Amino acid sequence: MEKRGKASQKCQNFIAIDIINANESLANSDALISNGNRFKLSFFSPSNSSRRYLGIMYNLPVMTVVWVANRNKPLNDLSGTFQISSDGNLVILDGQKEIVWSTNISSSVANSSAVLLDTGNLVLQDNSNGAYVWESFEHACDSWLEKMKIVPDTIRDEENVLTSWTSPDDPAPGSFTLTIEPFDVPQSFVRKDGNPCWRTGPWNGQKYTGIPNMSSQYRYGLQVVSDYPGTPYQTLMLANSSVLVYVFLNSSGSVEQKVWSDEKKRWDVTWSSTSNECxxxxxxxxxxxxxxxxxxxxxxxxxxxxxxxxxxxxxxxxxxxxxxxxxxxxxxxxxxxxxxxxxxxxxxxxxxxxxxxxxxxxxxxxxxxxxxxxxxxxxxxxxxxxxxxxxxxxxxxxxxxxxxxxxxxxxxxxDKKQYHIAIIVAAVTLGFIPVAVCAYFLLEYLLSYRGYSEESTLKQVNHGVKLEELPTFRFMILSNATENFSPVNKLGQGGFGLVYKGRLPNGVEIAVKRLARSSNQGVEEFMNEVEVISRLQHRNLVRLLGCCVESEEKMLVYEYMPNGSLDAYLFGSHTHKLLSWKTRKVIIEGICRGLLYLHQDSRLKIIHRDLKASNILLDEAFSPKISDFGMARIFGGKDDQANTTRVVGTFGYMPPEYASRGIFSEKLDVYSFGVLLLEIVSGKKNSSFDDQQLFLTAHAWKLWNEGKIVNLMDAGIWDSGMEDDIVRYANVGLLCVQEMAADRPNTSTVLSMLSSEIAELPRPKQPAFHGMRSSQSVESCTKRSSKGSVNDVSISIVEGR
Incomplete structure (x- = not known):
């Protein structure tokens, strides 16, 4: 075809077209394909049905219909056509040229066209000014896509709500609707024939409080916006537009979040509104x-x-x-x-x-x-x-x-107060000694039952940790949730022990970190992680849900991150291609925001001390969350630097002042972040670079001096339009790994550099560990880390020189 959007009346070879003009029509066997190949519009028949409907669906091997035009009036044969009528409306005609569906716009548009956008929105636009005079996003069916607004418009007496299909095989409007209701404080409801059957609880500005596992960026960015004229609306804003995600109200009244898995070639349900009877x-x-x-x-x-x-x-x-x-x-x-x-x-x-x-x-x-x-x-x-x-x-x-x-x-x-008073009075009359004896044996029994030893209790006191302030889980609950810690549910392994995927009785998916009895990291790291992360809350930090300390078991329970750790995507043979440059930028900036919170914005100043790709977890939208705080240190007062004789962390991510002298500060994490940034850009590990004698930092420095820094980019996702970004991000990475701590920028400056708030970046100085690696130094480090992590590169304890 000579012209994009040009099609004959029979729409021959219409496959790659996303637009239909006034003199064109779409026949039964034709399709509109959005410009990015994400969505298509065509006639279809549901399973177990011969009726024909015009619908928008994902352009995938599995038919996934997200919008239906003529859901109330199906066609009975293959003679239907879709076109722009003489009065400017979009219409569906049957074989007798009778209108079975129309957009019903009252004002005629002389020169218009219909375009299927890559968001899944079908729009009728006025070609004279580009304005949309009608769009499918304002007439939702049962599916909620990114940028679509669910609106209860009380001023114009209009609304945009999700309405379920009658059955999986019948797109006709069913009994269930999903609405947002603005009274006093917004809430969302699923109603059946007008009666409520599910409710989110009130919106607090960041989340619906009646969904306990909801975060501020829950499920790909659900947002309620209150500046809409007259009433709030809710919408989906995805942090990673490369991930296919939508919300679906099924014919049984359950709201489901679905994410497409390229690996499995299917939709995975990542959340459901009906996970339990309550x-x-x-x-x-x-x-x-x-x-x-x-x-x-x-x-x-x-x-x-x-x-x-x-x-x-x-x-x-x-x-x-x-x-x-x-x-x-x-x-x-x-x-x-x-x-x-x-x-x-x-x-x-x-x-x-x-x-x-x-x-x-x-x-x-x-x-x-x-x-x-x-x-x-x-x-x-x-x-x-x-x-x-x-x-x-x-x-x-x-x-x-x-x-x-x-x-x-x-x-x-x-009554309850008087009961307690009576108990106390009775106890006092029995005498101090018998009570003390009973209390002693009772305490011993409780400590034994809950698995607290005298040593671990002292460690809790020394660390200032109060486990009663953190939700606790019984061992049996976690054992059942992980199917008795089945190897099938194993997510990973580190110096702490094994990590398992589990599902609580209420349907919430969790990750259970179980301290191995032979663990290199013991009670001290366990209590340190509880102390640090239980006090923190940020969308780029993994959330600790609770812990279990029972008998000899010590476990931490985290929110489950379905996309696992960043290293699996960066350094895998094929998976790195799943991380587009746009996604990598989101990951880099998210990690930096998490660090900024730790260093400056939280109530405590915290140095992570083991920032690396395997400690960055990815949620469904590939948004990053910093994890593993077992080695973190809290600064008190106005302190910003400290010394330690117990150097912990991972070889290749440690700055020289820490590895050799045990000096650590915010600049330690900045250095680790710089290494991680260069790894994300290149898709290669710092300590196992192609040239086994060089670190990635040295390679990046060499390319920088040769004016070839764009060659650092991961070849699997390279595009010439990325050059400016690559130069900026590599520049920031090299500034972070400079040898002298004083030369490295602080975290807030790094974030300003990444977001281009600082336009002109300084030229980096020579990085640390920039030269040749000797096998002796690696061997020496390995020997000294005999108490280290099982992954052969983590160092749990190194005496500072």
Whole structure:
């Protein structure tokens, strides 16, 4: 074809075209293909059906339809056509040239064309000014793609919601819808025939609080934006546009996140809204609380009893619970004790709340003086929420969630206080010595049961770690989650021990790091990692969910990273090609932001001391998360440098002042980051470069001086349009690995350089470890690291010279 977009009336050879003009049509056997080959638009028939529909689908071997035009009126044969009508509308015609579907635009556009964009959005555009007069993204079906907005427009009485198919074989609108509802604080709901069947909980500015494993960039960047005229909307913004991801409302009412696996040639479900029974809206009825890890899963909130004991015992909890003791404020009796609030921790806040612009103290006081107020909460990022209706859809979480304060009669709380007082008085009357003896044996029993030895307890005290502040998991829970630590679930191995993939009873996927009894890293590293990472929260740091210290077992439980560690992609024979340059830039800048948080933005100043590719984990969107804080050090006060006689880390990532003299500071991590940056750019390891006698840093320095630094780029993804980026990033990498610590930029400066906030970069000086490697030095290091990691390159302990 001579012209892009030109097609005959029969659309011969239409395969590579993404546009259709006013004088053209799309027949049954033709297709529009988006410019980047990601999506196509064509007629199709669902499985087990001969009916024909016009739909947008991913251009993949597996038919994945994300939008259907004529879902209410299918064609019965192969004679359908798609075109722009004389009045400027997109239409589908049957064999008799009757309109079966139209965009129904009232204002005619004389010169228009339809384009299938690489986002999956079909747009009808006015060719005179390029404006979109209609787009499929504003008429969603059952699939939610990047940049598509789910909107409840209360001003124009319009909305854009997901509506399920009737069945997997029938695209007709089904019973389920996914909406965002803006009342007071935004929440998302799945409704069946208008009735709620699933709810996210309120949006706090970063996440939906009713989804405990949701982070600020959860599932490829779910965002709620409140600056839309009249109402907020939610959208998906992907950090890595090369990954195929979409959200899908299936015909059973479950919301699923799907990610395409090139390796498996299939869609993997990475999250589902119905991972356990407690996800069903109002499972335990009014004033009931659902806990997926408990049996039975439903219980009444404290101060309440089942409304129908028979139904409750039969496992029918829908009638919920009723208050056991009448509130004092309802009795018009001012002589009695005032009502009080019971704090319930880590819950999904119930539905039907109202937002008030009050401080925390004002929130409590205003609720207390208003008898209709039965509960309040003050979740971070939201503020004062109050309830005057039944507390419905409350769920107990193992971690995450918010605190709920429930109004109870004074006697409901006083009874417990009086009980404790009576116990204490009785114990005192028995005498100090018997109590002390009993307490001693009780403590010994508890310590033995939970697996705490005297030595490990002392280590906890010395490290200032309070395990009770971190969620704990029973050994049996983790054993079941990992199928008894099956080799099939093994994710990796390091100096600490083995790491396993697991799935908790509530469906949450986890990574379990199990301390081996023969581990090179022992209790000290274990406690250090608990102390450091339990105090941190950043989207580029892996999240610690809890720990297990039971008998002789010591385990850390992390969020699961489905794409594993960065080294597997960089240094694999083929997988490095999966990391486009755009993805690598996202990874580099994400690591730097994580370091900046550790060095400057967190409450503690932390030096990681073992930053390397294997300690960078990748989530579903290939966003990086720094992991393994067993060797990290916390700086106190205004300190910014320290010495140690216990040098830890990995050969090749250590700066000279640390490896030889044990001096470490922020510049240690900067050096390691520089090495890692050069590895990400080149796709090659620093310590096992092609020329076995050179480090990658030396090779990069050589190319820099020869004016050939663009040759550093990974040949597998090279493109001439990357040259400016390569020069800048390599320049930054070489600045980070300069021999003198004082010459290296700090982390904030590095980030400014990467983001081009600093336009002119200084010329780097000669890097450390730039010369020839001797086999003797490597052998010597290996000998000295006999207590080191099993990967043969990590050094756990080296005495500083």
């Amino acid at each position: 996800d069903v809206y109002g499972k335990c009825g009014p004033f009931g609380s659902c806990d997926a890890q408990d049996r039975p899963i439903c219980s009444c909130l404290r101060g309440f009893v089942p409304r129908s004991k028979d139904e409750w015992e039969a496992g029918n909890w829908t009638s919920g619970c009723t208050r056991k003791t009448r509130l004092q404020c309802e009795q018009n009796n001012f002589a009695g004790n005032q009502d009080e609030f019971l704090k319930v921790e880590r819950v999904k806040l119930p539905d039907h709340f109202r937002l008030f612009r009050l401080s925390r103290e004002e929130c409590r006081d205003s609720c207390l003086i208003d008898c209709s107020c039965i509960a309040y909460a003050y979740p971070p990022g939201i503020g004062c929420l109050r309830w005057t209706q039944n507390l419905t859809d409350t769920q107990k979480f193992a971690y995450g969630g918010d605190d709920l304060h429930i109004r109870l009669a004074h006697s409901e709380l006083a």
